Amino acid sequence: MSDSIYMPAKCVWGNNAVTDNSAEFRALGNSCLILTGKNSAKKSGALDDAVEALEKERIAWGWFDGIGENPLISSCHAAGKKAREIGADFILGIGGGSVLDAAKAVAIYASNSDLSPIDIYKREYSNPALPVALIGTTAGTGSEVTAVAVLTNDETGIKKSISGPDCYAKISFCDPKYTLSMPYKTTVSTALDAFAHAIEGFFTPKCSGALRLFAEKCIPELYRCLKALSQTDTVDPALREPLYYASIYAGLVINTCGTAFPHPLGYVLTENYGIPHGMACAAFFAPYVDRCAQFAPEKFADFVKMTENIDEVKAVIASLTDLGGVKIGEKAEKYALRWQSVIPRNFTASPGGLTQKEAAEILGLI
Numbered sequence: 001m002s003d004s005i006y007m008p009a010k011c012v013w014g015n016n017a018v019t020d021n022s023a024e025f026r027a028l029g030n031s032c033l034i035l036t037g038k039n040s041a042k043k044s045g046a047l048d049d050a051v052e053a054l055e056k057e058r059i060a061w062g063w064f065d066g067i068g069e070n071p072l073i074s075s076c077h078a079a080g081k082k083a084r085e086i087g088a089d090f091i092l093g094i095g096g097g098s099v100l101d102a103a104k105a106v107a108i109y110a111s112n113s114d115l116s117p118i119d120i121y122k123r124e125y126s127n128p129a130l131p132v133a134l135i136g137t138t139a140g141t142g143s144e145v146t147a148v149a150v151l152t153n154d155e156t157g158i159k160k161s162i163s164g165p166d167c168y169a170k171i172s173f174c175d176p177k178y179t180l181s182m183p184y185k186t187t188v189s190t191a192l193d194a195f196a197h198a199i200e201g202f203f204t205p206k207c208s209g210a211l212r213l214f215a216e217k218c219i220p221e222l223y224r225c226l227k228a229l230s231q232t233d234t235v236d237p238a239l240r241e242p243l244y245y246a247s248i249y250a251g252l253v254i255n256t257c258g259t260a261f262p263h264p265l266g267y268v269l270t271e272n273y274g275i276p277h278g279m280a281c282a283a284f285f286a287p288y289v290d291r292c293a294q295f296a297p298e299k300f301a302d303f304v305k306m307t308e309n310i311d312e313v314k315a316v317i318a319s320l321t322d323l324g325g326v327k328i329g330e331k332a333e334k335y336a337l338r339w340q341s342v343i344p345r346n347f348t349a350s351p352g353g354l355t356q357k358e359a360a361e362i363l364g365l366i
Contacts, residue, residue, distance in 0.1 A: 005210060005256050009145050010171045017175040018135060022053035024171050028131045029089020031060040035079055035103050037067050040137045041094040044178040050094055050135060062086040067095070070152045070159060070270060071102035073117040080109025083130065090131040096190065097141025100134050101149035104167040107132045118153070120162060131170040137178040139243040140190025140278055142197055142251015144172035159267045176244035180237065187235050188320050193278030194247035195222045200260035201253035203292050203299055204349045211253055218249035220306045223313065230316045260350040262288050265363060268335045273326045282321045286314050287362050295352030323366065332364035
């Protein structure tokens with residue numbers, strides 16, 4: 001059984017969640033920095049709704065739109081400086097997982113002017129992070145409900161996460177309508193990310209009790225949607241709501257259970273070949289479930305019941321995973337050197353564990 005379940009982020013669900021619940025912002029302060037990327041916040045309509053809500057509550061706001069995919073610590077640091085300059089009381093992140101993760105880091109930098117970009121990984125600072133509000137525009141990371149932010153070190157190009165109670169949002173607004181503008185490929189990749197969260201979390205030792213209920217709810221739903229996506233090159237609008245809410249349930253699973261080895265292995269594909277995160281994780285789905293079958297047969301049998309045909313599941317995931325002809329091959333041992341000194345918790349949480357040598361062997365299959 002899980003030792004504990006801790007998920008303090010308040011979630012406001014449903015259509016018009018932002019505009020109908022504008023008073024929720026008032027409790028966070030009188031001024032905020034809106035954090036976005038270049039496109040999705042505007043294109044989805046989420047930015048307009050957020051501004052309407054803030055102005056209704058007479059909350060002053062500034063805007064930083066310099067967050068890209070796989071957010072750089074330097075960008076988060078710069079946004080933190082801007083938050084201080086405008087006297088922001090809280091951070092409002094609007095976008096996909098990169099922006100939502102970045103918002104958590106920006107909140108830390110904003111209240112600690114002495115931190116250099118790299119210092120955030122030390123997890124030592126004097127002042128508490130600013131409150132964070134989040135509005136998701138993709139159905140994938142579950143960052144709305146997790147205490148994790150994955151950031152990229154500019155100097156090394158390596159992705160590394162920070163986590164802890166200070167990385168929870170105070171409130172997340174969960175409205176599936178903001179995902180309607182996602183292109184097909186983004187929809188697929190983010191759905192694959194959510195599926196990876198659900199599957200990897202399900203097979204960890206911590207997934208039991210209520211957490212297992214969340215996993216059992218989202219796994220078949222996510223697979224149903226992925227199967228539908230594999231049969232077309234467009235997105236049926238009817239898939240948007242189940243995909244989004246299932247991604248939140250998957251986020252609840254990994255918030256306590258964490259992820260397994262497909263995530264750190266997937267970082268190699270993202271960092272070195274520019275493969276979107278969800279597809280990068282999905283690239284290792286088959287070897288992962290094969291190890292689950294070997295080392296966690298009872299849970300594997302339950303997983304098969306949820307998805308009916310494991311060979312079909314592998315085929316569907318493979319058909320949606322576009323690696324653009326990437327070949328790792330003999331480079332695998334070099335990439336695996338990153339795990340020479342410290343074996344990630346994602347490896348030990350995987351059924352049967354995973355060694356550096358085994359990680360290299362799996363990478364070499366790509």
